Amino acid sequence: MPLNNSSKKREILRRLELGDISIIKAFELLKEQEGSKEEQKVEGLGQDPIEEIVKELNTMIGLNNIKDLVKQLRAFVTIQKERKKQQLKVDSLVMHMIFKGNPGTGKTTVARILARLFKELGLLDKGHLKEVERADLVGEYIGHTAQKTRKMVESALGGILFIDEAYALARGGNRDFGKEAIDTLVKAMEDNRKNLIVILAGYPKEMDYFLQSNPGLxxxxxxxxxxxxxxLEELIEIGNLMVEEREYTFSKGAEAKLYSILSKTRQGAGVEEGNARTVRNLIEESIRNQAIRLVSKEKISKTDLMTITREDLPKIKVNN
Structure with missing residues (x-):
């Protein structure tokens, strides 16, 4: 495990006490350590955590409406703090959200980023994300659902409670225990409004129906x-980022084939089967295929290890 600055200083002093280094050498090492800290500041390694989080969001492909929303929320919080300093009335901001989108469009990833951002902005104490679904909230008998839902809420306090496929809570009608989960959740949101944010997520059409079935939400x-x-162009860009993070690269032929696979996938199954999650699965399969292709070679170059070729990508499957 890398040593932090304090640990490095203690290690230098320990070596001095043991006689491993001279006092002159110890001073030299301590001076180098101080210089290293200054270099880190110059390089921006110690920059504002809010800026780091926003930068992480801005590097994501697309999501322009989310990026605009973050700008609004950040500006609002900043101005409210300034109003408080000037002894003006301060508005509270209700942050509960609905995320509507197909799988692989970044809903969970964005929720994690928002949890960390809201902590740094002072809106949440912990900044963690608690991911749950219907089975985590709905019980099997009267009273069990309220108990399970309250338990999930308690584990999310100080952060975000992210309920995926939230529309499933209303799928059984008025007699279903899902309604009890919604009622318990609504009360918990009111009771913990200063230290809990709830995000309901799911497919667009299903979420619209869910909200219509419960107008109070x-x-x-x-x-x-x-x-x-x-x-498709954004998906190719996402694919290139994913392989770059893993220290791989696509050959031109592989990139063209990836485009073709994604195009065929969308024609056969629709856009919900051709988003970032699909790209990730294709890349992971391609990396396994590349390993099979290379393992029998006598000499393997660094370029070989890094390059995903057209033949490494899986065969195109077309649904008729």
Missing amino acids: NSRFPIQVDFEDYN
Whole structure:
């Protein structure tokens, strides 16, 4: 494990006490350590955590409406703090959200980023994300659901409670225990409004139906965000970022084949089967295929290890 600055100083002093280094050498090492800290500041390694989080969001492909929303929320919090300094009335901001989008459009990833951002902005104590679904909230008998839902809420306090496929809570009608989960959740949101943010997520059409079936929810979730499907060019860009993070690269032929696979996938199954999650699965399969291709070679170059070729990508499957 790398040593932090304090640990490095202690190690230098320990070596001095043991006689491993002279006092002159110890001073030289301590001076180098101080210089290293200054270099880190110059390079921006110690920059504002809010700026680091926003930068992380801005490097994501697409999501322009989310990026605009973050600008608004950040500006609002900043101005409210300034109003408080000037002894003016301060407005509270209801942050509960609805995320509507197909799988692989970045809903969970964005929720994690928002949790960390809201902590740094002072809106949440912990800044963690608690991911749950219907099975985590709905019980099997009367009273069990309220107990399970309250337990999930308690584990999310100080952060974000992210309920995926939230529309499933209303699928059984009025007699289903899902309604009890919604009622318990609404009360918990009110009781913990200063230290809990709830995000309901799911497919666009299903979420619209869910909100229509329970009109009271709309007013409690004032921020509703549509996660648009990525176009093919954006998916190729996402693919290139994913392989770059793993220290791989696509050959020109592989990139062209990836485009063709994604195009065929969308023609056969629709956009919900051709988003970032699909790209990730294709890349992981390609890396395994590349390993099979290379393992029998006598000499393997660094370029070989890094390059995903056209033949490494899986065969195109077309649904008729």
